[in-house]
Amino acid sequence: MNNLAKFTIGIFLTLGMAWLAFVVGARSQFGDLVPTSEVLEDDGSVPVDAELFPTSLSGMAKQGAEEYAALGCVTCHTQQVRRVEAGFDVERGWGKRPSAPRDYVLQEHVLLGNSRIGPDLANVGLREHSDNWLHQHLFEPQSIFPSSLCPPSPFLYQQIDEPVKSDIEIVSNENADGNRFVRPTVRANRLVSYLQELKQDYELPEVSFVEVEEDVIEEEVVSTDISVVSTGAPKWLQDQIDTGKEIYMKAAPGGGMCFTCHQQNGQGLAGQFPPLAGSDWVLGDKERLIKISMYGLMGEIEVNGVKYNNVMAPPGIPPGSLTDEQIASVLTYIRNDWGNSASAVSAEEVATVRESLKGRAPMQMFTAAELTTPVQ
Amino acid sequence: MSVDSPDKVIDRSAKLVFSFFLSSAGLWLLTAALLAYVAAAKLTDPFFLSTYEFLTYGKIKVAQANAFVYGWGGNAIFAVSIWILARLSQAEVRGSVFIVFAGVIWNLAITFGLLGIMDGHMSGHEMLEMPTEVWPAMLISYLIITFLVLVIHRSRQVRETIAPQWFILAALLWFPALFLIAWNGLEINPARGTLQTVLSMWYGQSLVWLWLTPVALGAAYYLIPAILGRTIDKYYLAIFGFWCIAALAPWSVVHHLEGGPVPMWIPAIGTVMSIAMVFPIAVASTNFHATAFMDIGKVWDSLPLRFVIFGTLSYTVSSYIGVVFSLPAVAKITQFTIINEFHFNQRVYGFFSMIIFGAVYFALPRITGKEIPKAAKSFHFWTSTLGVLMLLLAYLIGGLTHGVLAGQPSLPWASSVIQSIQPYFLITKFAFIILAFSQFVFVVNVWRVIFPNPFAFFAADDKEASA
Numbered sequence: 001m002n003n004l005a006k007f008t009i010g011i012f013l014t015l016g017m018a019w020l021a022f023v024v025g026a027r028s029q030f031g032d033l034v035p036t037s038e039v040l041e042d043d044g045s046v047p048v049d050a051e052l053f054p055t056s057l058s059g060m061a062k063q064g065a066e067e068y069a070a071l072g073c074v075t076c077h078t079q080q081v082r083r084v085e086a087g088f089d090v091e092r093g094w095g096k097r098p099s100a101p102r103d104y105v106l107q108e109h110v111l112l113g114n115s116r117i118g119p120d121l122a123n124v125g126l127r128e129h130s131d132n133w134l135h136q137h138l139f140e141p142q143s144i145f146p147s148s149l150c151p152p153s154p155f156l157y158q159q160i161d162e163p164v165k166s167d168i169e170i171v172s173n174e175n176a177d178g179n180r181f182v183r184p185t186v187r188a189n190r191l192v193s194y195l196q197e198l199k200q201d202y203e204l205p206e207v208s209f210v211e212v213e214e215d216v217i218e219e220e221v222v223s224t225d226i227s228v229v230s231t232g233a234p235k236w237l238q239d240q241i242d243t244g245k246e247i248y249m250k251a252a253p254g255g256g257m258c259f260t261c262h263q264q265n266g267q268g269l270a271g272q273f274p275p276l277a278g279s280d281w282v283l284g285d286k287e288r289l290i291k292i293s294m295y296g297l298m299g300e301i302e303v304n305g306v307k308y309n310n311v312m313a314p315p316g317i318p319p320g321s322l323t324d325e326q327i328a329s330v331l332t333y334i335r336n337d338w339g340n341s342a343s344a345v346s347a348e349e350v351a352t353v354r355e356s357l358k359g360r361a362p363m364q365m366f367t368a369a370e371l372t373t374p375v376q
Numbered sequence: 377m378s379v380d381s382p383d384k385v386i387d388r389s390a391k392l393v394f395s396f397f398l399s400s401a402g403l404w405l406l407t408a409a410l411l412a413y414v415a416a417a418k419l420t421d422p423f424f425l426s427t428y429e430f431l432t433y434g435k436i437k438v439a440q441a442n443a444f445v446y447g448w449g450g451n452a453i454f455a456v457s458i459w460i461l462a463r464l465s466q467a468e469v470r471g472s473v474f475i476v477f478a479g480v481i482w483n484l485a486i487t488f489g490l491l492g493i494m495d496g497h498m499s500g501h502e503m504l505e506m507p508t509e510v511w512p513a514m515l516i517s518y519l520i521i522t523f524l525v526l527v528i529h530r531s532r533q534v535r536e537t538i539a540p541q542w543f544i545l546a547a548l549l550w551f552p553a554l555f556l557i558a559w560n561g562l563e564i565n566p567a568r569g570t571l572q573t574v575l576s577m578w579y580g581q582s583l584v585w586l587w588l589t590p591v592a593l594g595a596a597y598y599l600i601p602a603i604l605g606r607t608i609d610k611y612y613l614a615i616f617g618f619w620c621i622a623a624l625a626p627w628s629v630v631h632h633l634e635g636g637p638v639p640m641w642i643p644a645i646g647t648v649m650s651i652a653m654v655f656p657i658a659v660a661s662t663n664f665h666a667t668a669f670m671d672i673g674k675v676w677d678s679l680p681l682r683f684v685i686f687g688t689l690s691y692t693v694s695s696y697i698g699v700v701f702s703l704p705a706v707a708k709i710t711q712f713t714i715i716n717e718f719h720f721n722q723r724v725y726g727f728f729s730m731i732i733f734g735a736v737y738f739a740l741p742r743i744t745g746k747e748i749p750k751a752a753k754s755f756h757f758w759t760s761t762l763g764v765l766m767l768l769l770a771y772l773i774g775g776l777t778h779g780v781l782a783g784q785p786s787l788p789w790a791s792s793v794i795q796s797i798q799p800y801f802l803i804t805k806f807a808f809i810i811l812a813f814s815q816f817v818f819v820v821n822v823w824r825v826i827f828p829n830p831f832a833f834f835a836a837d838d839k840e841a842s843a
Contacts, residue, residue: 001615002537004530004545011546011622015553015586018626022578022642023561026571029639033569070496072434072505078712086635087708091785099637104569111500112573114632116712116782117419119789142422145790147798151422155429251791263786 033102038203053202056106057194064194067187069109076150078113079122079198084210094120095200096209103200118150125199134192135168135184143170156188237332237344244333247326256315256322256330266338272310274303277338286331286345288371290353293327294320295360301368311365320363324350382466387743389468390459393475394743395826397455398736400483402819404447405729407490409812411440416805420798430494438498438505439490444724445503445583446486446514452732453591454479454521457544459739460598461525464541465532471524478520485513501562501572502580508563515555522548539614543594546622550586554579570637574630581629584723589691590621592731593660596688599731599738600667603681604674609666617659624649624656631702634711650702653695661692679753683734686761690726694719709783714797715775717804718768725811726764733760733818746825752817759814767807774800 001007037050046052057065068074081095089095099122104110129137136143139157141150160167163181170180184192203209248258262268266277276282281303282289296314300307314320315330322330324347335342380388415436417424425431454475462469469475489506492498497507504511525548529541558579561567567575601608608614631646668675668685675681698719701710733756741747774797781793 001542002535004526007537007542007545008549010619011549012553014619014622015550015626017623018578019557021627021645022574022630023557023567023571026574026639026642027567030569031567031571069500070498071432072438072498074500075434075437080636082635082711086704087711088783088785092782093785098635101570101637101639103637107569109500110570110572112570112636114502114577114712115714115716117714117794147795148790149419149422149794149798149801151418151433152426153429153432154427155432264788265786267786 030101033105035106036102036205038205040205053204054103054106054200057197060190061194061197062108064190064192065107065109065111067191068194069111071153073121074111074113076113076115076117077119077121078116079120080112081120081122081200089120090210092119095123096126097200097203097207098210099200100204100207102204102206118148121195121198123199123201125196126201129196131192131196132168134195135182135188136170138188138191139168139170139182153188154182156185156191157182158185237336240329240332240344241336243326244329244331245337247322247330248333251317253317253321254326255317256326257317258315258330258334261312262334266334266340272308274301274306274308276334277340279303282334283340283342286343286349287353289331290327290345290350291357291366291371293322293331293350294354294357295363296320296365297368297371298365299367299369314363314365324354383463383742386462386466386468387459389470389472390462391743392472393469393479394455394459394739396476396479397451397458398740398822399826400479401448401451401455402822404443404451404483404486405815406812406819408440408444408448409808409815411436411443412808413805413812415440416801416808419801420805429496435494435496435498439493441503441720442486442493442506443490445588446489446506447483449588449724449728450482450486450518451479452729452736453547453587454525456595456732456735456739457548457591458525458528459743460540460595460735461544462528464538464598465529465534467528467531467533469524469528471527475521475524478517478524481513481517482521485510485517489514499562501558501576503583504558504562504576504579511555511559511563515552515559518555519552522552538597539608539611539618540594540598542615542618543590543597546618547587547590547594550590551583554582554586573636574633574638574642577632578626578630581632582626584720585621585625585629588724588728589625592687592691592728593621595731595735596660596664596684599680599684599735600664600688603678603684603738604667604671606667606670608663609670610662613659614663617656617663620653620656620659624652628653628702631707632711632716634704634707647702647704647707650699654699657692657695657699661688664688665692679750679757680734680738682757683730683737683760686757687727687729687731687734690722690730690764694722694727697722709779710775711779713775713778713782714771714800715779718771718775721764721771722768726768730760730764736822740822740825744825746828748821748825752821756814756817756821759810759817763807763811763814766810767804770800770803770807774804 035052035054037046037052039047039050041047079099081089081097081099083098084090090098103122104112133144135157137150138153140152140154141148142152157168160181160183163169167181167183170182247254247256249255249264251257251260261273262276263273266275268275274281281301292312293315296319297312298310300309302308316322316326327350328345328347331345334340335345414425414431415433418426418433418436422433458469458475486506489510492507492510493505498505499508506514526545529545558575561575562572566572597608597614627645627649629646631643631650633646634643636643664685665688668681668688675685700706701715701719737748737753777800778793778797781787781796782789787793
């Protein structure tokens, strides 16, 4: 310890051992990975004419990666799907499979990141966001997710007063002066093409897709992309379902906040909150549903043969404040999502039930027994 | 001059470099505090200053970490290690002009580096985000300073070295080695794919473990006996603790890659070595606290020591928490959450900075001959304590909430997971305001002593020398 030279050698040796492992050793182990095909021949060779993965980014996306790095997106976004036993990433729908070292060999900037104030972006290109959606998100994330902490990047856009067709409409959820139009700069376009190309949608010999249970939601559902999931339903019905879904998911005045208990996937929580998907109550008598939506429900209830005992405050913020139209919409929605398919509920039907309950004190919750016994 | 004690001669020889590094460190500390506030404010209101591209969150956050580690950390390390090594070597500081010259280059390099980050030339490598153009300047100026520090050490009067010297010398020597390894692996012979991440993460975490940490430990090993006037209890363990850190810390830092796209042995080794770190932590903790608690009244009365003991306690607690969080079962929840912020701030504020504050308050009166008012120091101590504890609790509880909620795939991300940790960001914003205020007090305390009359600094120096 007293001889500086020996001391220096000592401390460099200890450091050098870790260096040998993490730098030299790791490089010799997986420093020469190359793209390969999804499935190998029996002898381990790459089949002739097979498509090779990963593919390299397009020129524009490569420039987008530079922007991504320069703006420090990696501060809040990871780009790695962890192994199933190490985290919830696949369950959350952030990827079809865990990421592998080979996925990154063609990237100039490997931006794995180590913080997730924002969601993982390794597979953002698989989430079927439109370019406009991504532009709107980059311009002002809060116009899509009101509680997002992602910094708006108005400096990547030009605000336009007289929009042409290619300009992007920023749909504000609270801005009273109406919607704004912006024109993306070339940097914004690069970023969006980079994001769209971020996807690990191929299998590799060392890693295959993970089967995930069906009831897991793919991603956050937001008002702007509801129209994308349109089925063959008539427009009035689809509108009612869309509005109903908004109410179901909204946790602010005018919303029903239903998803907090019954969950976004309509499955409820085992033992606590009954499911709505496939529920004999939801698909059954409308009048009972309307009554519950006005006054709430307490006590024991049996849904699909399972007993639950909990309190459901009258939906709405403040409780019991949903209008006839809102109740009609949200009930129509829950009767027509998650595989449910039942007749729509109209505002008139709600009004009739409300009329029949005129004498009932506000906030006086129903019990299941009261609802199942025939009205005198 | 012949009647001066040797210590006084040494202190006087260190005055120029110590004052230079300390006053620059103070400026960086305030810069970092301002950036930390802006970053924290942006997490409570994303629209705060959002129209300025150079102030976007990703850049500010990174600039703040770099200003803190290289600006404040680097300058503070130079100031404290030069003085402690000169004192322990009983040798005068020579070549002050060269040291200051190199120090100016170091500070200019970081300034340009931060401007480069804000101007959009950030590299994506952890703790090496400054544009590559400034790396040579940083390395060369660092090597000049380190060389001159080694000269001081080589001219020591007593051949036997003690714990503070090992820790400080090792830290000074490890940094350029780490820097060169990272530079080579990331830019000169760039590794492909996730090897880059392994290397940059290894570098970024090692910087804290092998550069900031040993300097602070070394300073604690020097200050506790010096102030209490008693030897370190169970001092024979210190050498074991030192080599444990040297041997284990470089391995332990990669456990953050748990579950990621790297071979499994990398995080696995990291986890095992993190657990083994309980030994050096226990050693340092025993050495410091067994000594301090023999004379706890004196610790309380001496403000420098109060800072140091706060730092060593924080080191012990944070390191044990770090061990727990490296266990795979816990890492599954806490990985990628704002617990990372807890670790970083615990280490750089709660541990490193607090010990540096203590060292400065101990050294500065001896070097300049001017006492800092006790009330000012005390105010600094209490505001720091309040700010640090607020910050750490918010990040710890917020991080656990973050992890637990994120682990439930049915909860939507922005409207549920992120919304529920927003209150904690609000707390951190207030904590950063308190810390900024406290650091301002520190800088004022220091500057008032170094520059009692800003324009007569060198003149006063001459007068003192000729007196």
